[in-house]
Amino acid sequence: MAIDGLERAGERTPALVAVLNGAGRILLDYGSLIALVIVWEACARLQIVSPYLLPSFTNVLARIWAEIGDGTLLVNLADTLRRALLGFAIAVVAGVALGMLLARSVTAEWLVGPLVSLGFPLPKITFLPIFILWFGVYDTSKVIMVVCDAIFPVITATIAGAQGVERQIIWSARNLGARERDLWSTIILPAAAPQILSGIEVALPIALIIAVVGEMMLGGSGLGGAMMQSWRFADSVGVFAGLLELSVVGFILIRLMAAVRRRLLRWHAEAQPDLV
Amino acid sequence: MGSATQAEVSGAGGAKGDSHIVVSGLTHVYRPRHGRQVTALDDINLTVGNHEFVALLGPSGCGKSTLLYLIGGFLPVEKGSISVLGEPVREPGPDRGIVFQHFALFPWKTVRANVMYGLERKGLPKREAEARAAEMIAQVGLKGFEDSYPSQLSGGMRQRAAIARTLVLDPSTLLMDEPFGALDAQTRNLMQIELLALWRRSPKAVVFVTHDVHEAVYLADRVFVMSARPGRIKAVVSTGIDRSDREFVKSRAFVEKVDEIWHLVHDQPQGPR
Numbered sequence: 001m002a003i004d005g006l007e008r009a010g011e012r013t014p015a016l017v018a019v020l021n022g023a024g025r026i027l028l029d030y031g032s033l034i035a036l037v038i039v040w041e042a043c044a045r046l047q048i049v050s051p052y053l054l055p056s057f058t059n060v061l062a063r064i065w066a067e068i069g070d071g072t073l074l075v076n077l078a079d080t081l082r083r084a085l086l087g088f089a090i091a092v093v094a095g096v097a098l099g100m101l102l103a104r105s106v107t108a109e110w111l112v113g114p115l116v117s118l119g120f121p122l123p124k125i126t127f128l129p130i131f132i133l134w135f136g137v138y139d140t141s142k143v144i145m146v147v148c149d150a151i152f153p154v155i156t157a158t159i160a161g162a163q164g165v166e167r168q169i170i171w172s173a174r175n176l177g178a179r180e181r182d183l184w185s186t187i188i189l190p191a192a193a194p195q196i197l198s199g200i201e202v203a204l205p206i207a208l209i210i211a212v213v214g215e216m217m218l219g220g221s222g223l224g225g226a227m228m229q230s231w232r233f234a235d236s237v238g239v240f241a242g243l244l245e246l247s248v249v250g251f252i253l254i255r256l257m258a259a260v261r262r263r264l265l266r267w268h269a270e271a272q273p274d275l276v
Numbered sequence: 277m278g279s280a281t282q283a284e285v286s287g288a289g290g291a292k293g294d295s296h297i298v299v300s301g302l303t304h305v306y307r308p309r310h311g312r313q314v315t316a317l318d319d320i321n322l323t324v325g326n327h328e329f330v331a332l333l334g335p336s337g338c339g340k341s342t343l344l345y346l347i348g349g350f351l352p353v354e355k356g357s358i359s360v361l362g363e364p365v366r367e368p369g370p371d372r373g374i375v376f377q378h379f380a381l382f383p384w385k386t387v388r389a390n391v392m393y394g395l396e397r398k399g400l401p402k403r404e405a406e407a408r409a410a411e412m413i414a415q416v417g418l419k420g421f422e423d424s425y426p427s428q429l430s431g432g433m434r435q436r437a438a439i440a441r442t443l444v445l446d447p448s449t450l451l452m453d454e455p456f457g458a459l460d461a462q463t464r465n466l467m468q469i470e471l472l473a474l475w476r477r478s479p480k481a482v483v484f485v486t487h488d489v490h491e492a493v494y495l496a497d498r499v500f501v502m503s504a505r506p507g508r509i510k511a512v513v514s515t516g517i518d519r520s521d522r523e524f525v526k527s528r529a530f531v532e533k534v535d536e537i538w539h540l541v542h543d544q545p546q547g548p549r
Contacts, residue, residue: 168376169380171348171380172376173382175370178397267426
């Protein structure tokens with residue numbers, strides 16, 4: 001009863017408290033970023049650094065606003081995301097399939113295993129000239145670059161996940177009547193999901209990075225391309241706008257990925273800290 | 277309980293008409309990739325009667341779990357033979373249900389989905405599978421937790437789910453690998469009582485691995501006492517406990533039987549641990 005009354009009396013305050021709490025949290029969580037922005041703005045305003053080398057944060061924001069207004073941001077964003085996400089999707093599907101195959105088949109391991117070990121540490125960007133030669137400077141080359149870089153963490157995570165499935169989990173499934181082909185889809189894939197998703201989470205920012213690098217090196221539209229364009233025209237505000245836009249896009253993508261992980265792994269102990 | 281079968285298969289060897297599991301001349305050697313090979317089991321002979329509850333009792337490292345895994349078909353039989361209901365064991369199958377110490381539930385599936393897994397593999401229609409799973413879940417006392425994930429359950433509840441997942445397929449043989457070893461004493465005792473009740477309701481041949489003498493005498497008709505390195509059966513003891521008396525744990529016969537078997541287990545040269 002007492003608690004009831006208290007709650008009713010404070011009916012207005014919870015909303016306010018929640019807002020203040022929220023603001024406090026943001027300050028706490030992103031304090032370092034906010035401090036960075038303040039120092040940045042101060043340096044630019046006080047002309048400690050020339051505005052050509054470091055345009056003020058507010059100017060950069062104004063530019064981003066303008067780019068939103070005239071639609072250039074949307075166009076560039078769509079180009080970059082298309083390349084990054086298409087390459088990412090191919091890397092995920094092919095990487096999981098290949099990883100499963102490598103974990104399962106001695107022949108596949110013999111055929112492809114050394115290539116994976118050789119390819120992982122190799123800077124894939126060295127293939128760019130070859131890809132340009134073969135596929136031109138348009139989307140195909142850029143997407144292939146993304147796939148080449150993003151696929152390795154997916155493959156290795158899938159192999160590790162598939163090989164790390166507890167023996168007794170597999171025995172249980174066999175005991176309950178699972179055939180060999182049932183095992184892969186109904187047991188090993190879901191059991192390895194936490195590790196596979198970790199690999200996918202590593203692959204996502206790589207996909208974005210490589211898409212932008214590809215745009216920077218090969219030109220064309222997209223956020224990376226636009227940044228190089230600005231640089232050529234000595235438009236430092238444009239360069240910094242691109243940087244800021246990319247960091248926000250990356251942040252949102254990673255947050256979305258984390259949400260997908262939580263959804264897919266809602267069975268996992270990591271998703272339910274307060275239970276039991 | 278099962279005293280008729282006991283009389284007939286009291287020896288360790290001789291295969292009788294109603295023997296359910298027959299193991300003869302079974303030797304199993306572990307060959308690790310590195311290090312020396314170990315003879316885990318050396319010339320094991322045993323029979324388990326229909327509807328008989330036997331315990332494999334011994335110190336850790338005596339190969340009792342290995343023996344269970346061999347009967348389950350999880351490890352290949354290299355020397356000797358194992359047959360269940362006259363059929364040589366070649367691979368795992370739902371006729372020989374197994375329950376592991378650490379449950380081995382599928383953590384990404386709910387209790388219901390775990391219990392339904394085997395029914396789905398049999399190709400049962402979804403509606404029927406759901407009905408049978410619900411009934412089994414109720415039998416092990418997990419009603420209301422059908423949609424919980426294993427990570428949301430206590431140890432005892434997880435083992436109930438694992439038992440339900442196995443028993444729902446109504447296996448003629450039940451293999452249990454220290455199933456209550458990971459539970460606290462109170463839960464363990466409760467689970468023992470309920471296991472006996474389940475077994476009475478639907479009798480089957482049970483092979484129960486444990487290193488707990490009390491548990492072995494409490495549950496089993498016969499206890500196979502094993503010794504370690506190499507794993508051998510050094511004694512077979514019929515418990516002959518009348519479990520119709522609810523207080524049988526306090527009976528003189530029970531206490532003496534525990535004592536007798538305890539001495540059998542510990543009366544061996546202590547090797548390096």
